[in-house]
Amino acid sequence: MSLPAAVQHDFDRANQALGAPLVWLHLGADTLWLVREGDDSGAASMALDLGTDSTARLFFRSDLPRPVELERAIDHVEDELMRAVAWTAGSATLGTGHPLVQGLTQTDGLVAAVLTRDTVEALFQRLASGSLGDPSALKGLPTGREAAATLLILRELMHHLGFSQVVVVPSYPGASIP
Numbered sequence: 001m002s003l004p005a006a007v008q009h010d011f012d013r014a015n016q017a018l019g020a021p022l023v024w025l026h027l028g029a030d031t032l033w034l035v036r037e038g039d040d041s042g043a044a045s046m047a048l049d050l051g052t053d054s055t056a057r058l059f060f061r062s063d064l065p066r067p068v069e070l071e072r073a074i075d076h077v078e079d080e081l082m083r084a085v086a087w088t089a090g091s092a093t094l095g096t097g098h099p100l101v102q103g104l105t106q107t108d109g110l111v112a113a114v115l116t117r118d119t120v121e122a123l124f125q126r127l128a129s130g131s132l133g134d135p136s137a138l139k140g141l142p143t144g145r146e147a148a149a150t151l152l153i154l155r156e157l158m159h160h161l162g163f164s165q166v167v168v169v170p171s172y173p174g175a176s177i178p
Contacts, residue, residue: 003035003045011035011043014095014169021092025157025166027101027150029053032157034084036092046087048080050153052100056145063144067131070152077156084161094163100150102168103142113168117158120166124155 011024015037026033030051038044059065059073104123105113127148129137141147158166 001031001047003033003043007033007035007045008043010097010169014097014167017169018093018095018167021090023088023092023094023163025094025096025098025154027052027096027098027153032080032153034088036088046084048084050077050080052146052149052153055149055153060145060148063148064138065127065131065145065148067128070128070131070148073149073152074156077153078160081156081160088161092163094158094161094166095169096166097169098150100142100147101154101166102170103147104151104154105168106140107168112170114165115168116165117163120151120155120158124151127151 007024007026010026011022014024015022022036024033024035026035028051030049030053032048032050033045034048035043035045055073055077059069059076061069065073101115102113104120105115107113123141126137126141130141141151154166157163
């Protein structure tokens, strides 16, 4: 599967702006793309059979997943991510422009924001607490099955692929990127 031009464009823009080794995360409806610098021929990419819509559709029956649904989704996501462990090895910054990840930062989306792995883990624990019956834990979290799937995928990706943070790059062309 070849890298979509829009994903390549987003990677190039973020890579140039951040000026550090970058692994770009594009969360599509049915496919997760990881993009990094390649050899002289350009960027290297890997497609995984994970997506925000497909994960939500396969595992979550309602907007707030039940604990057993979260566990099944985690197992599936972990299995698919194992294909990328060696591919992403090394020190690099994880970056994304996904709007649902932007929503986790609770910023206006005009400047880049950083989410640490600990922050993402805490957000996921709030989702898990909500699924166990604590509605107050969900306050401020994006709602819906796709938002839950996005948070779950991001958490597992950061944990299993060793990223300590994700830089959320605004998609707005005039936005500020540090």
